[in-house]
Amino acid sequence: MRSTNGGSGQLWAISDLHIGYAENRALVEEMRPESDDDWLLVAGDVAETVADVRWALGTLAARFRRVVWAPGNHELWTHPRDTVTLRGEARYRHLVEVCRELGVTTPEDPYPVWEGAGGPAVVAPLFLLYDYSFLPPGCATKEEGLAYAQGTGIVCSDEYLLHPDPHPSREDWCLARVAETERRLAELPGDLPAVLVNHYPLDRHPTEVLWYPEFAMWCGTRLTADWHRRFRVDTVVYGHLHIPRTTWHEGVRFEEVSVGYPREWRKRSTPPGRLRRILPKPSSKETAR
Numbered sequence: 284m285r286s287t288n289g290g291s292g293q294l295w296a297i298s299d300l301h302i303g304y305a306e307n308r309a310l311v312e313e314m315r316p317e318s319d320d321d322w323l324l325v326a327g328d329v330a331e332t333v334a335d336v337r338w339a340l341g342t343l344a345a346r347f348r349r350v351v352w353a354p355g356n357h358e359l360w361t362h363p364r365d366t367v368t369l370r371g372e373a374r375y376r377h378l379v380e381v382c383r384e385l386g387v388t389t390p391e392d393p394y395p396v397w398e399g400a401g402g403p404a405v406v407a408p409l410f411l412l413y414d415y416s417f418l419p420p421g422c423a424t425k426e427e428g429l430a431y432a433q434g435t436g437i438v439c440s441d442e443y444l445l446h447p448d449p450h451p452s453r454e455d456w457c458l459a460r461v462a463e464t465e466r467r468l469a470e471l472p473g474d475l476p477a478v479l480v481n482h483y484p485l486d487r488h489p490t491e492v493l494w495y496p497e498f499a500m501w502c503g504t505r506l507t508a509d510w511h512r513r514f515r516v517d518t519v520v521y522g523h524l525h526i527p528r529t530t531w532h533e534g535v536r537f538e539e540v541s542v543g544y545p546r547e548w549r550k551r552s553t554p555p556g557r558l559r560r561i562l563p564k565p566s567s568k569e570t571a572r
Contacts, residue, residue, distance in 0.1 A: 292320025292399030298522025299541035310556030327355025327482030360444035371448030401563030412457035476517035
């Protein structure tokens with residue numbers, strides 16, 4: 284890679300591949316870089332089983348110069364159809380080791396520097412979870428929020444499949460992840476912009492368009508709401524919401540890059556599985572391919 288803004292290669296992003304669906308697996312089989320120097324950011328929810336995660340990330344790592352992965356909630360599920368029965372932290376660490384075998388960068392590795400076109404920029408994959416602080420209107424506590432969600436019939440499957448072991452709760456795990464990640468981000472060089480890659484949006488504003496607003500409880504934490512200002516952030520890349528779009532918040536670009544489920548992407552006018560270009564920055568008429 285070259286270390287100037289005119290360097291080769293492009294930095295692409297995608298998330299929520301959900302390859303348990305045959306149609307989505309076929310999309311991954313067709314994903315290709317445009318040059319030998321292209322990187323790909325994968326912002327979580329690749330699949331529910333370790334074998335499927337290994338296949339998808341291994342397939343992509345064989346094609347792109349570098350693949351960077353941030354975990355989603357689905358990878359962390361202890362799903363009844365997965366032969367790997369690890370829970371919580373142990374499952375996450377196992378996935379990190381799988382990624383390292385494949386040469387895929389994880390949140391536990393040194394943050395790489397993108398030195399291709401539009402760079403240089405630090406690329407920071409994050410693993411932060413959520414803490415139920417995106418509460419529905421009128422709710423003051425997690426318990427009130429969960430009761431409200433249950434009354435609407437909208438409850439995330441994490442409540443049954445995502446175990447926080449050995450942490451007392453998912454919000455405790457989230458707090459620990461936020462503290463460690465905040466420490467690492469504070470150590471980034473001040474002369475380089477950063478591309479933050481997380482499964483969940485770092486600010487609540489993207490959840491304002493959810494069809495079911497109560498689902499926001501499982502979409503992040505208020506503890507990261509100022510990170511795009513505190514740190515020198517160029518772009519926040521995220522998924523989870525299955526609402527691919529570009530928003531600007533306080534001068535910072537937020538890119539939701541999810542594929543989503545077939546029942547969702549079939550309704551869209553754009554072809555599914557298109558990679559979103561992060562760097563060099565696309566024009567307003569060119570946000571994906």
